[in-house]
Amino acid sequence: MADDIFKALADPTRRTILDELAESPGQTLFELCSRLAMKHRLGMSRQAVSQHLAVLEAAGLVETRREGRYKFHDLNPAPLRHLTERWTGPNPTEDTP
Amino acid sequence: MADDIFKALADPTRRTILDELAESPGQTLFELCSRLAMKHRLGMSRQAVSQHLAVLEAAGLVETRREGRYKFHDLNPAPLRHLTERWTGPNPTEDTP
DNA sequence: TTGTCAGGCAAGCGTCTGCTTGCCTAGGGT
DNA sequence: ACCCTAGGCAAGCAGACGCTTGCCTGACAA
Numbered sequence: 001m002a003d004d005i006f007k008a009l010a011d012p013t014r015r016t017i018l019d020e021l022a023e024s025p026g027q028t029l030f031e032l033c034s035r036l037a038m039k040h041r042l043g044m045s046r047q048a049v050s051q052h053l054a055v056l057e058a059a060g061l062v063e064t065r066r067e068g069r070y071k072f073h074d075l076n077p078a079p080l081r082h083l084t085e086r087w088t089g090p091n092p093t094e095d096t097p
Numbered sequence: 098m099a100d101d102i103f104k105a106l107a108d109p110t111r112r113t114i115l116d117e118l119a120e121s122p123g124q125t126l127f128e129l130c131s132r133l134a135m136k137h138r139l140g141m142s143r144q145a146v147s148q149h150l151a152v153l154e155a156a157g158l159v160e161t162r163r164e165g166r167y168k169f170h171d172l173n174p175a176p177l178r179h180l181t182e183r184w185t186g187p188n189p190t191e192d193t194p
Numbered sequence: 195t196t197g198t199c200a201g202g203c204a205a206g207c208g209t210c211t212g213c214t215t216g217c218c219t220a221g222g223g224t
Numbered sequence: 225a226c227c228c229t230a231g232g233c234a235a236g237c238a239g240a241c242g243c244t245t246g247c248c249t250g251a252c253a254a
Binding site: 029068 | 200201203
């Protein structure tokens with residue numbers, strides 16, 4: 001559970017993918033590949049990115065929806081919210097109603 | 098920098114060590130070894146724990162002080178505070194004075 | 195139908211990593 | 225002096241991880 005999330009965050013390429021999905025949601029695999037290559041100078045094969053996305057999806061950090069032959073990816077930051085409170089203590093005034 | 102922190106958090110044993118140091122600060126290597134063995138049923142060699150502590154210290158999550166032949170370890174949660182805001186956005190009401 | 199394009203599956207390979215084992219240094223007590 | 229204890233250094237090993245390559249499936253268009 002939390003283990004999957006921390007392990008998913010351990011790789012710099014996966015963190016860059018999260019950055020990219022935060023900046024422009026709903027990208028397909030090919031869009032992510034080209035933007036990682038252009039903006040971040042990461043020359044990786046399509047399968048490498050696909051495997052990273054699988055790890056992120058298994059951790060619940062990325063959600064996907066299919067439309068025809070396209071698969072769109074979106075960041076889900078919810079699992080990250082209280083991840084480190086285990087050691088920092090709850091943020092005193094967070095979630096004030 | 099952030100890479101060291103995420104990589105340090107990726108291992109479940111290291112997260113347990115942080116838990117243990119949060120619960121009772123200032124433990125020595127041997128104290129940590131025995132408590133990991135007793136409370137968490139982790140049978141590891143002393144060197145394994147020592148190497149984990151080195152990783153945590155390199156990431157800035159654990160600080161140490163020597164006294165004679167003892168070396169005491171303390172949790173430093175500061176690097177964890179804003180670690181995930183990169184994707185969650187800043188906590189709206191955090192750090193209110 | 196045939197061709198093309200987005201994506202998935204699986205095996206293989208090199209590297210990193212967590213852990214062990216063995217030996218070594220330094221501080222403190224008798 | 226001697227011994228014991230807390231900790232460090234370094235080599236070695238098995239498994240995990242990141243990435244590639246090659247082939248396959250399914251959706252659309254000509």
